[in-house]
Amino acid sequence: MTREELIQKWLDHSLNSEEQKAFEQLEDYKDLMQLNNALHSFKSPEFSVGKNYKALQPNLKKKTTQTWYKPLLKVAAILAICFSVYYYTTTLDSSFNTEIASQTTIDLPDTSEVILNANSNLVFNENHWNDKREVKLDGEAFFKVAKGKKFDVITDNGVVSVLGTQFNVKQRDGYFEVICYEGLVGVKTKDNYTELRPGNGIKIIDGKLFAKEKESTAQPAWLRSESNFTNTPLKHVIKELENYYNIKVVIDKADANRLYTGSFSHKNLDLALQSVTIPLNLSYSKSGTSIVLKRE
Incomplete structure (x- = not known):
């Protein structure tokens, strides 16, 4: 993988373990890290990363016998990358x-x-x-x-x-x-x-x-470890049960849209299941982490 590809993947936070090692072996790795850290406290002016990188890219790839400006190109490339880092880090959610x-x-x-x-x-x-x-x-x-x-x-x-x-x-x-x-x-x-x-x-x-x-x-x-419902379809009550207990609830021969009014506790699964099933004349059975609800 080329240097440019490694740097692009670093900016995208998509380096795998092998690519990360290769990135750390780059000659200017330490310079990139220092500039990256400095940019967290740096307020940049308006800057178009894509436009400036596009302008620099032909020069970065051009081979020539003249070498006096190569250090300047390297600095310019690093600055473009660092502005990219700043842009990425300040727009992340x-x-x-x-x-x-x-x-x-x-x-x-x-x-x-x-x-x-x-x-x-x-x-x-x-x-x-x-x-x-x-x-x-x-x-x-x-x-x-x-x-x-x-x-x-x-x-x-x-x-x-x-x-x-x-x-x-x-x-x-x-x-x-x-x-x-x-x-x-x-x-x-x-x-x-x-x-x-x-x-x-x-x-x-x-x-x-x-x-x-x-x-x-x-x-x-729910801040008191309890869920309350008024005229709520059973299927939505079941979703809440699944959110508080590591279970999967299956409705077998029961009306998922039947309205339920009541509450259940977040601290005791059996008590919660009874609070839901008894008022609706349902029964339940357990199989591992699955719960099956049936009509009586």
Whole structure:
């Protein structure tokens, strides 16, 4: 692999172990590393990496007997690479993921706090935060937003916008729910715009808007290791069970769209299964990490 190919893969963060070793053997490896480290605290002017590299590329490949300018070309090439490093590192997003039955707390650059629920993903760009307070969410999270510019939570089902407040957003396959706990929350979906005040919420399941009962608690139930449901199709309740327990739930001869109202604990699988199956006159059986639900 050529030197240029190694450097390009290094910039793309795609070197494998063998390529990494070859990259470290480059003559100017130490220079690249020093300049890379220095660039983390360097604010560059507007610079087109592609345009400048394209202009330099013919000179880098041209063979000539004149050698006096070769050191200058080397410096120019290193500077182009370092500007590329700076561009890549300042445009990279920060991404946080949680596994089954896990949670994590994320501190955003403006002291806002996000508690990310199980099996969820949150993405934001720290370097652009002062210009745009924006996060992308897939899953569920509870937000405590510091006052300041508009704060947007972008999901596949809609955008939640606030200035400073506490709210919960849940966006999973076919399920979208927002509950305001403090302040004022604006929710924009494909079909409408809704403003929520403390205790109010909006719930869209499989594309249908459902009435949401007024919330009487100060925080979502999942922060207390419990999941609550009101008139929710069984298939979505099961998805939540799978998010808190390392299991696969199969519905056998039962209506997956049957509505369920109730709650289950995140700390005891049998108790959780009983909380879901008994009110619906279902039974369950275990086979390894699989649970089969059946009609009585």
